[in-house]
Amino acid sequence: MPSDDRPRVLLVDDDVVLAETLADYLCAHGFDARPAADGTEARCILAGFHPQAIVLDLHLGTESGLDIADGLAARFDDAAMPAILFLSGAASPFERVLGLETTADDFLEKPISPRELLARLRGLLRRSGHPAAPARLMRLGAVAIDLSAQKIVHADGGEDPLGPSEFALLKCFLDRPGHVLSRDDLLERAPASDGEAADRSIDRRIARLRRKLERDGGNVIEAVRGRGYRLVADEGPTQGGSAQGGSAQKG
Structure with a gap:
């Protein structure tokens, strides 16, 4: 299926194996999913790829997920802004509230169930007006x-x-x-x-x-x-x- 016909998702996590595993799972369920290990790689991918949702680790090795999300808000206008779902294994209540009150649309704690991530993304896409992944x-x-x-x-x-x-x-x-x-x-x-x-x-x-x-x-x-x-x-x-x-x- 051409990638333009599939919901597009960018996964940013410095756990490269996790990001690639989740991307493979989402691709098997009708998404066009791309993994990135950090903000630098994510920005390179975004130069030629406009996702409808971004799954973003809150604690990356060299850069805060909140900072990356702020940069995304400056890159996209409101109509084109992807839905953002934060991931974290050790987020403080303050970080959770700050993320949800600023740029995040949803929050998911690690360890992650791929099936729950799939369900959360489908819900985000429905609420943002994007079509969910069709049956293939x-x-x-x-x-x-x-x-x-x-x-x-x-x-x-x-x-x-x-x-x-x-x-x-x-x-x-x-x-x-x-x-x-x-x-x-x-x-x-x-x-x-x-x-x-x-x-x-x-x-x-x-x-x-x-x-x-x-x-x-x-x-x-x-x-x-x-x-x-x-x-x-x-x-x-x-x-x-x-x-x-x-x-x-x-x-």
């Missing part, structure tokens, strides 16, 4: 994939939810359609949530995923002897949704 539907073989809700929709209307491990595996194949992915590749890109590390855990997980994807018939993921697995089903947008990529190229 794509066709994959005989089924439809709801990328926002992370579930499979069958021809008869039945649904199969995808667990985090299954969805991570599916994303590996969608990101590289037609390419053979080895078991080591898949273990690295989509580690098992239950801690399984053996190669054969991939076989078991893919078998479960294939049962859901191929319930309506057809071949979606095939085993390539001695090499791994690849996505072989055609992919594309469904009515009322759109996919991130075009047709899978078989190779």
Whole structure:
């Protein structure tokens, strides 16, 4: 889906792993999310990216989140000012009140639940008049994939939810359609949530995923002897949704 069609979010946090993890989660739920490690990087991104919401750590290593928010107020006019959601693990009551009374639209304490952050952002966008992230539907073989809700929709209307491990595996194949992915590749890109590390855990997980994807018939993921697995089903947008990529190229 083109980024212009998705709600845009900038995440500024000096915990780089957290910022990237949250950005990945939001992207999987229909946002165009960009991570930044500090105010300098955030300002560079803002030179070519106009977010509708900014998630901002209150305590950055070299710069206060309040100071960054004040600078944003000077950068944007009132109509274009992004919604601001502050994050903090140790904010004093004074800081919370000051943030909410000046530039912040919402406040979320660490540790953060990605699902709660998603809900808070959707609420902020609704209140500010921006559309919430729409459902992203794509066709994959005989089924439809709801990328926002992370579930499979069958021809008869039945649904199969995808667990985090299954969805991570599916994303590996969608990101590289037609390419053979080895078991080591898949273990690295989509580690098992239950801690399984053996190669054969991939076989078991893919078998479960294939049962859901191929319930309506057809071949979606095939085993390539001695090499791994690849996505072989055609992919594309469904009515009322759109996919991130075009047709899978078989190779």
